[in-house]
Amino acid sequence: MKLFGARSCPWQALLAYILKSEYGLSPLPEIARTPEGKPHFPGRPDLHFSVSHTGDLVLCAVSSFPVGADIETIRPRRDSLPRYALTEEEFLDYQALGGDWPAFYTLWTRKEAWCKYTGQGLRSLWGRTPPREGLFWGQYAGEDWRAAVCGREQPPETICWLKEGDLP
Numbered sequence: 001m002k003l004f005g006a007r008s009c010p011w012q013a014l015l016a017y018i019l020k021s022e023y024g025l026s027p028l029p030e031i032a033r034t035p036e037g038k039p040h041f042p043g044r045p046d047l048h049f050s051v052s053h054t055g056d057l058v059l060c061a062v063s064s065f066p067v068g069a070d071i072e073t074i075r076p077r078r079d080s081l082p083r084y085a086l087t088e089e090e091f092l093d094y095q096a097l098g099g100d101w102p103a104f105y106t107l108w109t110r111k112e113a114w115c116k117y118t119g120q121g122l123r124s125l126w127g128r129t130p131p132r133e134g135l136f137w138g139q140y141a142g143e144d145w146r147a148a149v150c151g152r153e154q155p156p157e158t159i160c161w162l163k164e165g166d167l168p
Contacts, residue, residue, distance in 0.1 A: 001063040001153050003138070005071070006162040011051040013167050014060045022062065023047070038119040050116045054145070059159065061149050068116030070109040071147040074101050086111075087129045102146065106139060109148035113137075117150040 002022050006014050012028060019025040029041040041047055049062045050069040061069040082094050082104045090107050097103035114130035115122045130150070138155030140147040149155045 001061060001065075001067060001149070001151055001155050003059070003061045003069065003149055003156050003159050004162060005057060005059045005147075005159045006167065007058070007164070008056045009058055009162075009167050011053055011058050011060060014058050014162070015049060015051060015062070017162070017167050018060055018062050019047075034119055036119055036121050036124070038116065038121070050113070050149075052112070052116075052147075057145060059147055061151070061155075063151050063153060065152040066117055066119065067149065067151040068113040068118070069147070069149045070112035070116065071145060072105045072109050072112075073145050074105050076101055087127060089129045102141070105146035106141070106148075109146045110137065110139065110150070113148040113150040 002018055004014060004018050016028040019028060029044050031039050032042045033039050046064060047062060048066050049060065050067050052059045052070045054071050054073045057071055057073065059069050059071040061067045083091060086094055086107060094103050094107055097106060110130055112122065115125050118125065135150055136152065136154050138149040140159050147159065
C-alpha cells in the first residue's frame with residue numbers, strides 16, 4: 001500500500017503522481033464510480049485507490065487490494081455531534097481518548113476509512129462500528145488533522161508528504 005499526502009493540489013494530480021512514481025503508470029487511467037459512489041479504475045481492476053481531502057490537505061492511498069482513506073481537519077463542531085455520530089462502543093472509546101475534538105476525529109476518520117474500504121459508504125454503514133480485527137489499520141495525526149487508512153494489507157507507518165513543487 002502506498003499512502004501520500006499533499007497540500008493545495010487537486011486529488012487527481014496526487015493520484016497521477018503516485019501511479020507514475022510508484023507503479024510506472026502514465027497517464028492516469030480512466031476513473032469511474034460504482035453505483036455506491038466509490039471511485040475505481042475500470043481498466044485496471046488490479047489497482048485500488050481511495051482519496052480524501054479537507055481544507056488544503058489531500059490524502060491518497062493506492063493498493064493491490066480494496067482500500068479506504070480519510071483525512072479531516074480538527075475543528076470544533078456542535079457539542080452533540082460525537083453522541084450523534086458515534087456508536088455506543090465508539091463513544092466509550094471517544095471518552096477514553098479524552099472526549100475532545102482530536103479524539104472524535106481519530107475515531108471519525110477510522111469510520112470513514114472503513115466505509116470507503118467497503119465501498120458501501122457512510123449512509124449504508126451508519127450506526128455500525130468498524131471491526132477491530134480482520135483488517136489492517138493505520139492512524140495518523142498532525143497538530144490540526146487526523147487521518148486513517150483501512151485495507152487488507154499493512155499500511156505504511158507514516159504518510160509520505162509531498163512538498164510544493166513535487167507535483168508537475
